Amino acid sequence: MVDDSELALLTDLYQLTMTQAYWKEAYDQRATFSLFFRKLPPQRRFMLACGQQHAAALVNELRFGEAALTKLAETGLFETGFLDWLRDWRFEGDIHTLPEGTPVFPNEPLLEVDAPIAHAQLLESLLMNLVQLETVLASKAVRLVIAAQGHPVVDFGMRRMHGIDAAVRGVRAYRNAGLAGTSNVLGGLRHGLAINGTMAHSYVLAHDDEYEAFRLFARHYPNTTLLVDTHDTLEGVRKVVELMREEPDIRVQAIRLDSGDLGDLAKQARQLLDSAGHSEVRIIASSGLDEDAINALLEDGAPIDAFGVGTQMGVSADAPVIDLSYKLVAYAGEPRVKHSTGKTNLPCAKQVYRRYAEDGGYLGDVIALRDEALADSAERGEPLLRPLVVAGKLDADEMARADSAKERVAQALKQLPADALALDDGESGYSVRLSPELERLRSES
Amino acid sequence: MVDDSELALLTDLYQLTMTQAYWKEAYDQRATFSLFFRKLPPQRRFMLACGQQHAAALVNELRFGEAALTKLAETGLFETGFLDWLRDWRFEGDIHTLPEGTPVFPNEPLLEVDAPIAHAQLLESLLMNLVQLETVLASKAVRLVIAAQGHPVVDFGMRRMHGIDAAVRGVRAYRNAGLAGTSNVLGGLRHGLAINGTMAHSYVLAHDDEYEAFRLFARHYPNTTLLVDTHDTLEGVRKVVELMREEPDIRVQAIRLDSGDLGDLAKQARQLLDSAGHSEVRIIASSGLDEDAINALLEDGAPIDAFGVGTQMGVSADAPVIDLSYKLVAYAGEPRVKHSTGKTNLPCAKQVYRRYAEDGGYLGDVIALRDEALADSAERGEPLLRPLVVAGKLDADEMARADSAKERVAQALKQLPADALALDDGESGYSVRLSPELERLRSES
Numbered sequence: 001m002v003d004d005s006e007l008a009l010l011t012d013l014y015q016l017t018m019t020q021a022y023w024k025e026a027y028d029q030r031a032t033f034s035l036f037f038r039k040l041p042p043q044r045r046f047m048l049a050c051g052q053q054h055a056a057a058l059v060n061e062l063r064f065g066e067a068a069l070t071k072l073a074e075t076g077l078f079e080t081g082f083l084d085w086l087r088d089w090r091f092e093g094d095i096h097t098l099p100e101g102t103p104v105f106p107n108e109p110l111l112e113v114d115a116p117i118a119h120a121q122l123l124e125s126l127l128m129n130l131v132q133l134e135t136v137l138a139s140k141a142v143r144l145v146i147a148a149q150g151h152p153v154v155d156f157g158m159r160r161m162h163g164i165d166a167a168v169r170g171v172r173a174y175r176n177a178g179l180a181g182t183s184n185v186l187g188g189l190r191h192g193l194a195i196n197g198t199m200a201h202s203y204v205l206a207h208d209d210e211y212e213a214f215r216l217f218a219r220h221y222p223n224t225t226l227l228v229d230t231h232d233t234l235e236g237v238r239k240v241v242e243l244m245r246e247e248p249d250i251r252v253q254a255i256r257l258d259s260g261d262l263g264d265l266a267k268q269a270r271q272l273l274d275s276a277g278h279s280e281v282r283i284i285a286s287s288g289l290d291e292d293a294i295n296a297l298l299e300d301g302a303p304i305d306a307f308g309v310g311t312q313m314g315v316s317a318d319a320p321v322i323d324l325s326y327k328l329v330a331y332a333g334e335p336r337v338k339h340s341t342g343k344t345n346l347p348c349a350k351q352v353y354r355r356y357a358e359d360g361g362y363l364g365d366v367i368a369l370r371d372e373a374l375a376d377s378a379e380r381g382e383p384l385l386r387p388l389v390v391a392g393k394l395d396a397d398e399m400a401r402a403d404s405a406k407e408r409v410a411q412a413l414k415q416l417p418a419d420a421l422a423l424d425d426g427e428s429g430y431s432v433r434l435s436p437e438l439e440r441l442r443s444e445s
Numbered sequence: 446m447v448d449d450s451e452l453a454l455l456t457d458l459y460q461l462t463m464t465q466a467y468w469k470e471a472y473d474q475r476a477t478f479s480l481f482f483r484k485l486p487p488q489r490r491f492m493l494a495c496g497q498q499h500a501a502a503l504v505n506e507l508r509f510g511e512a513a514l515t516k517l518a519e520t521g522l523f524e525t526g527f528l529d530w531l532r533d534w535r536f537e538g539d540i541h542t543l544p545e546g547t548p549v550f551p552n553e554p555l556l557e558v559d560a561p562i563a564h565a566q567l568l569e570s571l572l573m574n575l576v577q578l579e580t581v582l583a584s585k586a587v588r589l590v591i592a593a594q595g596h597p598v599v600d601f602g603m604r605r606m607h608g609i610d611a612a613v614r615g616v617r618a619y620r621n622a623g624l625a626g627t628s629n630v631l632g633g634l635r636h637g638l639a640i641n642g643t644m645a646h647s648y649v650l651a652h653d654d655e656y657e658a659f660r661l662f663a664r665h666y667p668n669t670t671l672l673v674d675t676h677d678t679l680e681g682v683r684k685v686v687e688l689m690r691e692e693p694d695i696r697v698q699a700i701r702l703d704s705g706d707l708g709d710l711a712k713q714a715r716q717l718l719d720s721a722g723h724s725e726v727r728i729i730a731s732s733g734l735d736e737d738a739i740n741a742l743l744e745d746g747a748p749i750d751a752f753g754v755g756t757q758m759g760v761s762a763d764a765p766v767i768d769l770s771y772k773l774v775a776y777a778g779e780p781r782v783k784h785s786t787g788k789t790n791l792p793c794a795k796q797v798y799r800r801y802a803e804d805g806g807y808l809g810d811v812i813a814l815r816d817e818a819l820a821d822s823a824e825r826g827e828p829l830l831r832p833l834v835v836a837g838k839l840d841a842d843e844m845a846r847a848d849s850a851k852e853r854v855a856q857a858l859k860q861l862p863a864d865a866l867a868l869d870d871g872e873s874g875y876s877v878r879l880s881p882e883l884e885r886l887r888s889e890s
Contacts, residue, residue: 001449002609002631009631010612012603013642016630021665027651071634077666117651128604129612136607158457159573160766162581163615164447165608167455167574185461186447186454189516197458202773203466205781206476206562220466221522230783288768315765321605321756323733328647336650338675 001164005065009072011125016072020082022118029332030093031117032349033124034109035131036327041319045420045428048142048409049104050173051134052111053388053402056095058130059123060389064089093119095389096370098352101138101176101405102384103412103420105432108352108367109385110135110324117331124326132324133166134173140316141177142409143423144309147291149298152180152306154196156286157314158187170314176405178413180306198225198256198284198308205230211239218243218250225254225284228269233260237269241276254282254305262287263302270303284308290318291423337445346434347441355381362415364431372437446609450510454517456570461517465527467563474777475538476562477794478569479554479770480576486764490865490873493587493854494549495618496579497556498833498847501540503575504568505834509534538564540834541815543797546583546621546850547829548857548865550877553797553812554830555580555769562776569771577769578611579618585761586622587854588868589754592736594743597625597751599641601731602759603632615759621850623858625751643670643701643729643753650675656684663688663695670699670729673714678705682714686721699727699750707732708747715748729753735763736868782890791879792886800826807860809876817882 002010022028040047064072064086072078072086093115104110110131113120144153155174161167171187181196182188188195199217204227207213214226228236240255255273257265262285273281285297286308294307311317327345328336335347349370355363366374366381374380388398413421420428434442447455467473485492509517509531517523517531538560549555555576558565589598600619606612616632626641627633633640644662649672652658659671673681685700700718702710707730718726730742731753739752756762772790773781780792794815800808811819811826819825833843858866865873879887 001447001452002613003448004446006631007446007609009634010603010609011630012601012628013630013633013640014628014644017642017666018644018648018662021648021662022651024665025661031647031651033647072630075640117647121645121647125604129606129608132605133608156457158455159570159769159771160577161574162607162760162765163574163578163610164452164455165610168447169608183457183459185456185458185517186451188458189454189520195458195520197462199459199463200566201783202476202478202562202566203463205773205783206467206472206776216470217463217466220469221462311766311768315607315760317766320607320760320765321762323756324604326604328650331651338646338650 005067007126008062008064009068010129011122015121015124017077019118019121020078022121023082023085028116028118030114031120031328032330033113033120033326034329034345034350035111035127035324036107036109037322037324039106039323041322043318043425044139045422045426046103046105046139046416046430047135047322048138048177049098049102049110049135050100050138050176050405051131051169052097053100053399054134054172055127055130056097056111056388057394057399059127060091060095060392060394062091062122062126089122090392091115091119091123091389092392093389094387094391096385097388098384099386099401099405099408101408101412103416105365105430107346108365108432109350112349112385114349128324128326130169132322133169136316136320136322137170137173137313138177138409140313140319141174141179142413143291144294144307144313145178146413146421147294147298147423148307151298151304154306154308155179155182155184155310155313156308157310158184160311160314162315176409178406178409199227201227201230210236211243214239214243215247215250218252223251223253225256226252227256227258229257229259233257233265234268234272237272240281241272241278244278245276252281254284256284256286256308258287262304263297263300266297266302266304282306286310288312295423335441335445337442344442346438347445348438350385350438352384353381354384356415360415362417362430364433366433366435367438368435369437369441372435374435449508450512452571453507453509454513455574456567460566460569462522464563464566465523467566468527468530473561473563475559476565476773477775478558478565479772479774479790479795480556480572481552481554482767482769484551484768486767488763488870489584490867490871491548491550491584491861491875492580492767493583493622494543494547494555494580495545495583495621495850496576496614497542498545498844499579499617500572500575501542501556501833502839502844504572505536505540505837505839507536507567507571534567535837536560536564536568536834537837538834539832539836541830542833543829544831544846544850544853546853546857548861550810550875552791553810553877554795557794557830559794573769573771575614577767578614581761581765581767582615582618582758583622583854585758585764586619586624587858588736589739589752589758590623591858591866592739592743592868593752596743596749599751599753600624600627600629600755600758601753602755603629605756605759607760621854623851623854644672646672646675655681656688659684659688660692660695663697668696668698670701671697672701672703674702674704678702678710679713679717682717685726686717686723689723690721697726699729701729701731701753703732707749708742708745711742711747711749727751731755733757740868780886780890789887791883792890793883795830795883797829798826799829801860805860807862807875809878811878811880812883813880814882814886817880819880
């Protein structure tokens with residue numbers, strides 16, 4: 001476990017050595033850093049920017065506690081004067097962010113930090129770690145939501161996620177992406193997503209008899225979900241039907257299928273349930289599902305009411321990482337650009353404008369300089385980046401916008417063009433242009 | 446952040462509902478659960494079992510604190526009597542584990558829990574989450590170590606990892622796998638891996654002049670590494686050479702290449718350094734490296750001394766998840782087996798025997814019943830699973846074996862057959878057989 005007093009040490013060593021160098025050189029002009037990605041992973045047509053408000057609020061509170069300072073002193077790399085400076089350090093810059101849940105495209109900043117350069121540098125590694133986690137997980141989870149065509153999708157993936165923080169914070173990303181529930185108790189309670197549970201094979205196996213296991217569990221938990229595939233799926237369904245006939249006061253909300261040909265078994269199970277007069281019992285499917293499997297099941301007309309997903313979603317298995325960059329784009333009021341092969345950045349503090357059709361659909365984006373007056377009215381649209389932290393002070397109203405990320409995503413799914421919502425590998429063709437001033441600066445630099 | 450008092454809630458809801466059902470049914474016979482995987486990910490020929498001792502020690506200390514119990518009460522799912530039982534609950538079972546750093550193959554238990562069934566159930570989700578993280582990351586990292594053929598590999602991936610816990614705990618896995626260092630300050634300090642730092646492009650860009658940035662940084666940090674590719678890599682190398690000529694008291698330990706054709710640039714940089722009489726300056730390469738890229742660079746004779754790796758290793762991008770199972774294999778002394786299609790388990794408490802050739806090389810493994818007397822002496826070998834927790838008490842000597850995981854891995858790399866060490870996709874052909882008794886039980890069940 002990492003406690004708050006040590007969190008400031010969760011950074012790359014060079015952030016601290018560079019910061020000490022700036023301190024020694026009295027380099028304290030304001031810098032602007034942009035957090036963005038250069039290209040989408042192959043299986044993504046957009047990313048959902050998530051975690052950036054959450055992360056910005058957290059890093060705004062970073063402090064170097066005594067335990068952390070002692071450990072730094074022991075490395076022998078840092079001077080006492082610098083450690084004293086770190087002890088008193090409070091972030092005193094500005095952070096602009098996209099509201100969480102905003103669809104974001106290559107080269108668009110998810111956030112920008114404007115601060116004396118050492119301040120901006122000290123936030124980098126942790127900010128990137130946190131924003132990547134939620135952005136990657138939300139961007140995967142929303143694909144499952146799209147594939148499920150309105151059927152509830154429930155997270156069963158806690159055991160597959162990368163450690164404790166991913167398992168807890170990940171539920172926040174899932175909630176924002178539109179999942180209906182999670183099996184993860186702490187994650188669900190902390191981030192306001194319904195907690196759901198069924199039963200495991202071990203419960204059935206621990207009883208001598210599957211029927212008896214069903215009977216006991218359904219008595220303990222009225223309206224529960226019974227897992228029917230421990231031995232033979234359709235036999236399991238018949239036992240559920242028999243249980244409801246033998247004990248008419250028992251109500252079963254759903255059965256869960258967790259192995260075999262889910263589409264075929266769902267059809268047969270539906271028939272068994274319906275012919276026994278139990279059309280109210282729903283069918284939940286799980287077992288290595290991803291968006292392609294869900295899509296194929298629904299295309300094939302499988303009568304599945306809800307999907308439990310874990311392994312593939314828990315680590316965003318097909319795209320577990322996004323190559324976020326946090327790059328210096330201005331220093332002391334001057335644009336800064338790195339020229340290394342294939343890794344050019346857009347200079348200066350920026351703004352992203354999103355343009356909408358009359359029905360609310362996205363027409364495309366323009367990336368402009370933050371202080372640029374766009375001459376052409378066709379370029380104007382909604383400015384997406386907003387000040388969240390100003391001179392080290394968090395704007396509570398702006399922070400509250402993170403709470404509506406879920407609604408923002410639901411809305412975005414109605415506004416994104418169909419090509420961006422397609423789940424297969426390919427280009428969305430979504431238009432992201434540079435403003436005239438940004439284009440001019442980039443070509444000059 | 447998750448504090449200790451809430452950690453017991455980091456579980457799947459059904460663990461708690463099943464446990465309450467067992468409590469109500471007075472089901473308290475001893476159960477054995479096995480933690481294993483059924484098949485290797487496509488790009489892995491073995492996995493390094495890591496985290497299981499660490500995780501077992503942690504779950505052995507799990508407690509339901511008042512904050513957790515209050516939250517559970519608020520769900521309305523749990524009876525007061527059961528919450529009282531949870532308040533007093535202490536794990537009172539046994540846990541056998543492989544020592545960390547042991548190469549492990551399909552169907553071999555990484556650990557087994559023997560306990561009253563509710564006790565074993567309460568550990569499941571967290572145990573799986575923690576063991577998977579370290580096992581997946583160590584199993585990826587060791588491939589980079591193999592590819593680097595003795596050259597140091599340094600972790601630069603903190604910003605790409607999935608959240609805070611992965612970033613800290615992951616360094617433990619990297620240390621065990623044989624990495625030489627990490628950029629991650631907290632991870633390195635906590636888990637005893639050297640912390641390394643170079644410099645970022647932002648430092649160069651913040652200065653008006655690359656030469657001046659090099660001069661200042663090398664003055665602040667004697668024997669540092671200078672990043673030479675911010676503008677033009679070979680121009681950057683020439684500036685480093687010029688700096689060492691102009692200021693002979695400045696020592697530069699290494700240059701870092703972070704973009705472009707690394708092999709070609711390394712050769713040219715080496716030539717520039719050598720012809721200036723600086724054969725002591727090392728070359729470090731980074732930029733999206735994985736084991737294949739490292740292998741290709743070394744095959745091509747690139748004069749690279751050390752590798753910095755991040756994105757691909759940080760999430761084990763080619764195999765970010767392993768489908769661990771935690772299955773009930775015995776209850777009340779009776780074998781238990783699930784029959785669902787394609788998901789059969791090996792029944793009963795087990796032992797894994799590893800057989801060695803005279804030179805120490807692995808000959809193959811036998812999975813047997815834990816209490817089975819192997820008749821054929823050829824079947825015998827080293828029993829790998831060892832008791833770590835007995836009746837809820839951690840064996841400190843056995844726990845200390847986790848500290849030698851790094852040495853165990855280094856040794857294993859000399860003992861694994863060449864086919865298991867190959868990095869390309871394919872089968873290792875490593876022999877894992879079942880003992881006669883286990884084979885008989887499986888065929889009967």
